[in-house]
Amino acid sequence: MLDQIEAAAPLYVADAAAPRRREKALADLATGFRRWRLPAALARLDIRNRYRGSVLGPFWLTLSTAVMVVGLGILYSSLFKLPLADYLPFLAVSLIVWNMISQIVADACTSLTSSEGIIRQLALPYSVHILRCVMRNALIAAHSLPLILLVFLACGVLPGWEALLALPGLALVAVNAFAIALFLGMVCARFRDIAPIVGSAMQLAFFLSPVLWKPELLAERQVWLPFNPFYVVMETVRGPLVEGGAAPLIWLSAGLYTLLACVVAFAFFVRFRGRIAFWV
Amino acid sequence: MPYIAARDLTIEFPLYHLGARSLKKRLLAHSPLRLRQDEANRVVVSALRGLDFRIGAGERVALIGRNGAGKTTLLRTLAGVYEPVGGRLEVQGQIGALIDPAAGMDQESTGRENITLRGLFRGMDEAESAALAEEIGAFAGLGEFLDVPVRSYSAGMQVRLSFAIATVMSPEVLLMDEWFLAGDAEFREKAREKLTGLVEDADILVLATHDMGVVREWCTRAILLDAGRILADGPVAEVLAAA
Structure with a gap:
């Protein structure tokens, strides 16, 4: 009987002296994920509104990626003196996966500030806004990932069953996306200079990571590559698709970086969740 | 039974992105009332300062006061948008907030x-x-x-x-x-x-308004806010007579 009353009449307690931060952060995440329909609907709206009135809509992304893959493929295959049919599948997977990662990172910076209007008016779990950002990027990625298959067919190379290992790789990217959107969303809401810094860092990371060039070119310095978080996360998707699988060391390193991202993001969320409404 | 209980409820808005130190000094020098510097050296606006009240089931409360007295901030805090910086707030019962009508409205959708x-x-x-x-x-x-x-x-x-x-x-x-x-x-x-x-x-109504006709018609109790503090709290007739 008492339980029924409790369920019907929720109690909201906020006490500055006993903030119970971890409990509230966990409840926030649990409620956000349970109500996944809301961020899913908002993410769909974001995509629809962004391409409102455009004929191709989000397929403009597919088209521009396709043009870039073909253009860079012809240029770099002659620069690196590799046969186009060998290099193009590698480049297609690299560029598409890299674009996905860099778009996620750029969007993560505004995951909370872009929902400012809602945050200040409605008491919603913050994880809803983070999920919205992740789902929005998943929808965008879904428009260019199929290009990979097209390039494979055109070049006449089809990977074997080990290509299915790219799926756990994509799942790993999704987990990272959530952690990064949570962490960068909060940091960028508080310090507005972080977003441009992240932008330049990503540009540098593009050239430092083996996206356009193959890792073999590094020769003996390849041993340092597992320390590059962008490379290892990208490789969990690219490896199974073009190299017949990723090395166990890559998976281990990617797993550790993911764990680190989650722990740091959660720690920040626990500590500063209550301040987000004042920051945005 | 639904109730709202606030003890020493305090909300402060830090003014981030303020920049120059001289501007900070000038702001602090000219407004000793609402602006102050907190422990971390930030300029903060005291939106609500140590509010104590309890609202029981059946009460119809009007929040009155001049613009900027803290009425809407108090409503948002009760709704759970802002977490108190100091003090304690308890709200028992299903909350329905009519604060910003356009919140969550998408202009492009039907x-x-x-x-x-x-x-x-x-x-x-x-x-x-x-x-x-x-x-x-x-x-x-x-x-x-x-x-x-x-x-x-x-x-x-x-x-x-x-x-x-x-x-x-x-x-x-x-x-x-x-x-x-x-x-x-x-x-x-x-x-x-x-x-x-x-x-x-x-069971409980908390209404922020400037319209005294509405206050008299709907409310049984009025809380008069000024600069984030409670100036008067009591039956509508008493508070309005004093104000």
């Missing part, structure tokens, strides 16, 4: 889509909230405009739609900003009727 979206914001599923569309559309008098994007509505129609969407609920604790009393003349009657129903069904 009226019907907005109704569904708003339902999702409240934690209903698509089917449940889609079922409300006809009722809401009829109440707002939208007719054929229900399936037209909201951006092409007249201002009055937008107001009516958001009012109709927002008031489909029966909360135990109703938090309302005075915006909800605005609207065109014909709709005002209908809106007033609807609100009266909501107010009567709710």
Whole structure:
């Protein structure tokens, strides 16, 4: 009987002296994920509104990626003196996966500030806004990932069953996306200079990571590559698709970086969740 | 039983992105009332300062006071948007907040889509909230405009739609900003009727308003806020007589 009353009449307690931060952060995440329909609907709206009135809509992304893959493929295959049919599948997977990662990172910076209007008016779990950002990027990625298959067919190379290992790789990217959107969303809401810094860092990371060039070119310095978080996360998707699988060391390193991202993001969320409404 | 209890409730807004130190000094020198420097050397606006009150079931409370007295901030804090910087707040009961009518409205979506979206914001599923569309559309008098994007509505129609969407609920604790009393003349009657129903069904009403007629008609208790503090708290007649 008492339980029924409790369920019907929720109690909201906020006490500055006993903030119970971890409990509230966990409840926030649990409620956000349970109500996944809301961020899913908002993410769909974001995509629809962004391409409102455009004929191709989000397929403009597919088209521009396709043009870039073909253009860079012809240029770099002659620069690196590799046969186009060998290099193009590698480049297609690299560029598409890299674009996905860099778009996620750029969007993560505004995951909370872009929902400012809602945050200040409605008491919603913050994880809803983070999920919205992740789902929005998943929808965008879904428009260019199929290009990979097209390039494979055109070049006449089809990977074997080990290509299915790219799926756990994509799942790993999704987990990272959530952690990064949570962490960068909060940091960028508080310090507005972080977003441009992240932008330049990503540009540098593009050239430092083996996206356009193959890792073999590094020769003996390849041993340092597992320390590059962008490379290892990208490789969990690219490896199974073009190299017949990723090395166990890559998976281990990617797993550790993911764990680190989650722990740091959660720690920040626990500590500063209550301040987000004042920051945005 | 629903209740609201606040003890030493304090809300401060830090002024981030303030920049120059001299500006900071000047601000602090000229406004000893609301601005102060906190432990971390930030300039903060004291929006609510040590509020103590308890609102029990059946009470109809009006928050009155000049612009910037902290009425809307208090409503948002009660709704759970802002976490108190100091003190303690307890709200028992299902909360329904009518603070910003346009919150969560998507201009590019049709009226019907907005109704569904708003339902999702409240934690209903698509089917449940889609079922409300006809009722809401009829109440707002939208007719054929229900399936037209909201951006092409007249201002009055937008107001009516958001009012109709927002008031489909029966909360135990109703938090309302005075915006909800605005609207065109014909709709005002209908809106007033609807609100009266909501107010009567709710166990607790907290209403922020400048309209003393509304205060006398609906409320049993008034809290007069000034610069984030409670100046007077008591039966409507007493507080209004003193103010």
